[in-house]
Amino acid sequence: MTLLTQSEQQQVADAIDRIERDTDAELVTVLAEQADDYHYIPLLWAGLIALVVPGAALFFTAAMSAWQLLLVQWATFIVLALLFRFPSLTTRLIPRPVRHWRACNLARRQFIELNLHHTEGGTGILIFVSEAERYVEILVDRGISSRIDNSAWEAIVANFTEQVHDGQVLEGFLGCIEACGSLLKQHVPATHARNQLPNRLVMI
Known part of the structure; x- marks a missing residue:
């Protein structure tokens, strides 16, 4: 596993802070070592x-x-x-469908546990990575899904997944945040200053 160092985590937090200045979206990132212990x-x-x-x-x-x-x-x-x-x-x-099913379930639990469904205007967005499963997913709340079609995230997820597979987790996060920021700035521009959720990378 290549879970990120404190310095690398700060780079992710800084990237989130930069894009949230231009959008009403509340972006949260989660990096899991693995989605299940598979005992x-x-x-x-x-x-x-x-x-x-x-x-x-x-x-x-x-x-x-x-x-x-x-x-x-x-x-x-x-x-x-x-x-x-x-x-x-x-x-x-572990069959790939099983690994992805477990990672998918964990991503949705994190979306709820981190209160991304309770943001003002429903503008929560989660970038979730489970490293052992080589799994990446972007989950958005209704305020974003109503303005940006889900297909818009597919290329971003595919590129990030390839980077995770190559062990480039930090580069993947930074590139993904930047790409998401471009979409969010265009479709969910900032209307007023707010920061309802922490910008730090959540490690589980």
């Missing part, structure tokens, strides 16, 4: 593979007793359950 994944895969072991063992040798098969099965389960707990392996065992 059940190593056990699930180890169990599935262990179930196949007796059949495979009997296919290659018929000389094993029931007790020997049971011991081999249990040994397989224990070894794989421990091996699959290594983060680099665990991530590879």
Whole structure:
């Protein structure tokens, strides 16, 4: 993981502060190390593979007793359950739709927990990143979605996702904030000074 340093977090906060001078939008950024601990994944895969072991063992040798098969099965389960707990392996065992579903759920929880749905005029916007899942999403409240079509965010999200995949999280945040700022300045321009939500990067 390349979670940002204090200095890098400040760069994100400064970028948010700059664009909020020109828009009524309230921008919040969240960076999660991962969307779930996935504790059940190593056990699930180890169990599935262990179930196949007796059949495979009997296919290659018929000389094993029931007790020997049971011991081999249990040994397989224990070894794989421990091996699959290594983060680099665990991530590879999780289907992409599952990883994105968990990250998507976390993004929506953060939108609510950070009160982005309670801003004046419904102008909350969340830039959410879950690094382990290589997942990026931009969520906006009704005051922004009524003025900017959701398709406008797709290219920004796609570019940021590629940067997260390459480990360029800070660059991705700064570029994404700048791109969002250009859209927001045009469609949700500043009408009066306000800052209802903190500009700091939220790390979870």
